[in-house]
Amino acid sequence: MISNELIDAEFPQRSDVVHLNHAGVSPWPARTGRAIKDFADENVVHGPAAYTRWVEKETTLRKQLQALINAPSTDDIALVKNTSEGLSMIAGGLDWREGDNIVSSDQEFPSNRIVWEALRARGVALRQAGLYSAASPEDALFSQVDERTRMIAISSVQYASGLRMDLERIGAFCRDHGLLFCIDAIQSLGALPLDAQAIHADFVVADGHKWLLAPEGLAVFYVREAARERLHPTQFGWHMVEHAGDYDRQDWRPAASARRYECGSPNMLGIHGLSASLSLLLECGLGEVRRRVLDNSDYLRGKLGAVPGITLVSDPSPTRQSGIVAFRHARISPGQLHRGLMRAHVLCALRGGAVRFSPHFYTPRERMDHAVGCVAAICESPAC
Numbered sequence: 001m002i003s004n005e006l007i008d009a010e011f012p013q014r015s016d017v018v019h020l021n022h023a024g025v026s027p028w029p030a031r032t033g034r035a036i037k038d039f040a041d042e043n044v045v046h047g048p049a050a051y052t053r054w055v056e057k058e059t060t061l062r063k064q065l066q067a068l069i070n071a072p073s074t075d076d077i078a079l080v081k082n083t084s085e086g087l088s089m090i091a092g093g094l095d096w097r098e099g100d101n102i103v104s105s106d107q108e109f110p111s112n113r114i115v116w117e118a119l120r121a122r123g124v125a126l127r128q129a130g131l132y133s134a135a136s137p138e139d140a141l142f143s144q145v146d147e148r149t150r151m152i153a154i155s156s157v158q159y160a161s162g163l164r165m166d167l168e169r170i171g172a173f174c175r176d177h178g179l180l181f182c183i184d185a186i187q188s189l190g191a192l193p194l195d196a197q198a199i200h201a202d203f204v205v206a207d208g209h210k211w212l213l214a215p216e217g218l219a220v221f222y223v224r225e226a227a228r229e230r231l232h233p234t235q236f237g238w239h240m241v242e243h244a245g246d247y248d249r250q251d252w253r254p255a256a257s258a259r260r261y262e263c264g265s266p267n268m269l270g271i272h273g274l275s276a277s278l279s280l281l282l283e284c285g286l287g288e289v290r291r292r293v294l295d296n297s298d299y300l301r302g303k304l305g306a307v308p309g310i311t312l313v314s315d316p317s318p319t320r321q322s323g324i325v326a327f328r329h330a331r332i333s334p335g336q337l338h339r340g341l342m343r344a345h346v347l348c349a350l351r352g353g354a355v356r357f358s359p360h361f362y363t364p365r366e367r368m369d370h371a372v373g374c375v376a377a378i379c380e381s382p383a384c
Contacts, residue, residue, distance in 0.1 A: 001283045002292070007362045010280060018367045022348045023159065023187055023324050023358035026213045028277065035276035036215070039269060054268050060107075061271050064278040065220045068286070069185075070195040075257035078221040079266060083186050084111045086205035086221040087153075089261055090182055091115045092234040094150070098123030102151050103144045107158040107352075108133050112184040116153060138169050147228045151180035156345065157187035157195065160352025162297075162314040164192070171200035186210055189220070191323040191360070193286050202227040208270070211293075211323065211360065214277040218270030223258045234261035247283065271315025284361065291325045292361035299365065300325045300357055303372040309371055309379055313354045327356040329379055340378040346371045 010029040013019060028036075035084060042050065062074040071077055080086045102116045106128045116126040127144040134140040152174055157164050167183065174181040182203040190211030195205050204222035208214030220237055223231060233240055233254050240260050241252040254260035281289055297314075304310050304327050313326035314356055328334055338350040348371075349356040359368060 002288055002361070005343050006284075007364075011074065011362050016345055018346045018371045020357040020359055020363070020368070020371055021349050022191075022211055022213075022360045023162075023356060024347075024349050025209050025216070026211065026360065028215065028273070029213055029280050032214060032273050032276040033172055035272045036269060039272045054271075055276055057269070058266055058271050061275040061278070064275060064282060065222075067282060068189065068194075068278065069220070069222055070197055071222055072197060072225070075259075076196075076222055076225060078223065078258035078261040079271070080205075080219050080261065081217060081267070082219050082223045083184060083205045083207045084115065086203070086219055086261075087115045087182070087184065088109060089221075089234050090184060090203055090205075090231060091119055093231040094180075095230070095232075096122050096124045096150070098237070099148050100150045101125040101146070101148050102153055103125050103127045103129060103141055103149055104153045105137070105155075105158070107131055107161060107163065107187075108155055108160045109184070112153060112155055131158075137163065138166050138173070141170065142173055145177065147177070149177075149179060151182055153184070155184040155187060156189075157192070157322040157324065159324075160356065161326055162322040162356075162358075164188070164315075164320050164322045166319065167194070167199040167201070171198075174202075175200045180230075186219075187324070188322065190281055190289075191346065192290050196222055196224070203231075208274045208277065210306050212274065213360070214274040214279070215270055216243040218267050218274050221258065221261060223261065228260070229257075231261075233260050233263075236264035239264050239266070244343075275293065289361045293359070294321055296359040296361070296363050296365075296368065297321060297323050297325050299379075300359060300368055300372070302371065304357075304375065307372065307376045307379060310375070314354075323358050323360070325357045325359075326352065327357075328354050332379055337375070337378055340381075341371070341374055344374045344378075346374050 062077045065077050066074050129140040129144045131137040131140050154165055171181050181200045183201050185204050185206040191205040202224045208220040209216040240263050242255045243249055301316055309330040311328050334355050338355050341348050
């Protein structure tokens with residue numbers, strides 16, 4: 001169980017701010033702030049005298065990330081700057097042929113759309129399935145697949161609606177049809193478990209600054225061992241070679257591990273921060289974190305649904321539920337409602353023509369009640 005004492009110690013946030021935007025940028029746990037401050041203080045006083053220990057922290061982070069997504073090995077884990085960089089390396093590193101296509105959805109965040117659209121110059125088409133055009137979102141994806149489809153690229157959870165995809169079903173389809181499977185997992189990692197092996201993922205990419213509660217600027221990039229033979233490096237430097245550190249060596253080849261996608265010096269500041277945040281999530285237990293996230297989103301749906309004029313956009317069914325709760329009002333525009341909530345210090349987002357709330361596992365019920373009260377007050381205001 002996660003104790004109230006732990007939550008109070010790790011999230012000493014201002015009482016007049018309600019943070020319901022973990023699907024955007026999350027606050028850090030206290031331990032993450034301390035880890036970054038300690039690392040900065042060490043640099044100021046000692047410089048890189050303890051660089052060997054910093055490398056040990058990097059090794060620890062790879063093990064944490066391996067546990068987070070159940071990767072077969074830390075060799076499958078690369079550390080990149082952000083989700084967009086990882087997706088760009090996939091788009092740029094595969095041997096596409098003119099006439100190939102990629103199947104995705106009509107609800108993707110720009111990072112998981114633009115990168116594939118950019119392949120149009122190489123004769124590769126992006127097919128965007130309407131997720132509500134078939135019996136299920138997965139069936140909608142499968143209906144777009146033909147003999148020239150090379151990959152399905154999908155978000156684990158859709159950023160605006162919060163729709164959770166059946167990754168195991170999609171992965172099985174890709175395996176059975178010889179397709180690559182690429183997952184933008186930024187809206188689920190840290191909130192919902194993801195088993196890269198069980199879902200037959202070839203690629204999983206996710207930044208740390210949302211549900212993983214970590215700083216911006218560092219992302220996990222999982223590449224299945226067999227997929228590494230097909231994904232050529234697109235960035236080159238001292239760090240991505242097999243014999244990194246042997247600076248006088250003239251011949252080189254890409255590392256056999258996923259380090260081949262890390263061209264240069266690691267982001268040690270980000271490594272210390274992400275490792276600290278992951279230590280909290282793993283300490284709390286990924287299953288318990290998931291239970292609390294879904295309980296909180298379910299609680300918000302119930303409260304918001306009782307506000308006159310509010311329509312819930314997010315699918316409430318247990319297999320589709322995520323940490324995102326999106327809603328609209330019958331009379332008040334989403335933009336007006338969002339501005340009112342932000343003025344009331346309820347941090348939320350305007351996405352897909354709806355207001356988006358996204359509580360995490362630690363979000364107190366009383367703060368969610370306060371946020372819903374603000375929604376009701378804005379809706380009842382004569383000025384609206």
